[in-house]
Amino acid sequence: MIEGWRWYGALDRISLSEIAQTGASSIVTALHEIPYGEVWPRETVAARKAQIREAGFDWTVVESLPIHEAIKRGAGDLTQLFANYRQSMANLAAEGIRVICYNFMPLLDWTRTDLTAPVRRGGSCLRFSVEKMAAFELFMIERPRADRDYTADNIAAAKRWYDSAKPEDLEILVTAIMAGLPGAYDRYDVQGLRQALAPYAGLDRDALRANFKRFLDEVIPAAEDLGLSFAVHPDDPPRDILGLPRIVSNAADIDWILSARESLSNGLTLCAGSLGANPANDVPAIAKQFAGKIHFAHLRNVAKEPDGSFEEAAHLEGDTDMPALVEVLMREERRRKNENRPDSDIVFRPDHGHELLTDAQKGAHPGYPLIGRMRGLAELRGVIAGLNHTAVLS
Known part of the structure; x- marks a missing residue:
């Protein structure tokens, strides 16, 4: 397995020279x-790839080539947006990029209510509170x-929290939720978010699926022609948010997507955390079911x-059996090697991490501290x- 590390380029407070000290070999x-x-x-x-290569890394996975919200809504004439998207794909392929991670979550990429929830032995983590x-x-x-969308108990707890909130x-809550908006371009206050939600009125699960199918048919x-692998990222969290449907939340959803356009290029980003937030999901079992189309983890x-x-839990301390999941991915790699597949090595990255020690002083993107992710990478490296x-002993 190839050790990756997410980097936000010029927007990142963590430098490539610091990332080099983690031992990771591939930049995402x-x-x-x-x-x-x-x-x-x-x-x-090409300039970004040269910068990454000069620092001693490979760049083979894009995260993400974002999809314009008009495509998700199916709004208006999308001809130019799809043409632009395909041209970006061609330009990436021309520079040797092989995997494109993307998501189809409307408006919000991910949602948390707390960006610095305290961790038992010190540090902080991301948290999603239903109340x-x-x-x-x-x-x-x-x-x-x-x-x-909430139970009576949820609503009662929410009212108690709201009545006591300063x-x-x-x-702080608004800031945390806005942190999940993609890119660096749109952040809303309460009134602004109401307005941003208005264009999505009437967008139900079936309509969003139809728009997703159109996207797959377009790209x-x-x-396939460019030798690219698309890897859809599951919903985070795997539940409807703000009245917006989520359609990549479980095995049935993933099966629909991968069947909607049968192709090895139509694949999955296996995100253990996103899928693991749904109590009904057995993450190692989902990985095993779709192993042949996992292009990124x-x-x-x-x-x-x-x-x-x-x-967010420490990488080896949450509800998902991480060694069992890693074993599924490693077995899939071995199978691909036996078939001489060019994509036999799966890039993974230690996703998120607790803010530990001096991480808070760094001011990195929420969920992406240096020390916390380095701890996670070290633990995963040990599992591997x-x-x-x-395997050698057996």
Whole structure:
């Protein structure tokens, strides 16, 4: 398995020289400074790749080549947006990029209610609190019919939290939820978010699926021609948010996507944390079911609570059996090697991490501290070494 590390380029507080000290060999990045829907110029891709190579890394996975919201909504004439997307694909392929990670989550890429929840022995983590999310939807943005998405106990807990919250608590909550908006271009206050949600009115699960199918039909043939592998990222969290449908949340959803356009280029980013936040998901079993189409892996863990809340756990301490999951991926790599597949080595990255020691002083992107992820990478490296050793002994 190839050790990757997500890097936000010029927007990242963590330098490539610091990443080099973690031992990772492959950088996972994107041209985050380019607005959604615009073409990624080949010369810009080439410059970024040269920068990464000069620092001693490979760049083979893009995370992400973002999809314009109009495509997700199926709104208007999308001809130019799809043409731009395919041109960006061609420019990436021309520079040797082989895997494109992407998601189809409407409006929000990921959602948390706490960016610095305390960890038992020190440090902090990302957290999703159902009661805070319900308070936000019911009492702050006052979303119509939001009560249908929560239990009576959820709503009662949300009301208690909201009634006791101070103004600064509400501001912190808005900031945490806005952190999940993609890119660096749109951040909203409460009124702004209400307005941003308006264009999605009437977008149900079936409509979003139809728009997703159209996207696949537009890009997967080009991916096949270019030798690219697309890897859809699961919903985070795997539940409807703000009344917006989520359609990449479980094995049935993944099966629909991979069957909607049959192609080896139409594949999966196996995100253990996103899938692991759904109590119904057996993450190692899902990995085994779709192993042949896993093009990229995010390895992280979560600890779930009975009301649907969860928080980021240390990589080997959450609800997912991480060694069992890594073993599935390593067996798949061995199978591909036996078939002489060119994509036999799977890039993974230690996804998220606790803020530990001096991480908080660094001010890195939420969930992407240096020391916390380095701890996660070291633990995962140990799991891989142990499984390789066991295989030798057996």
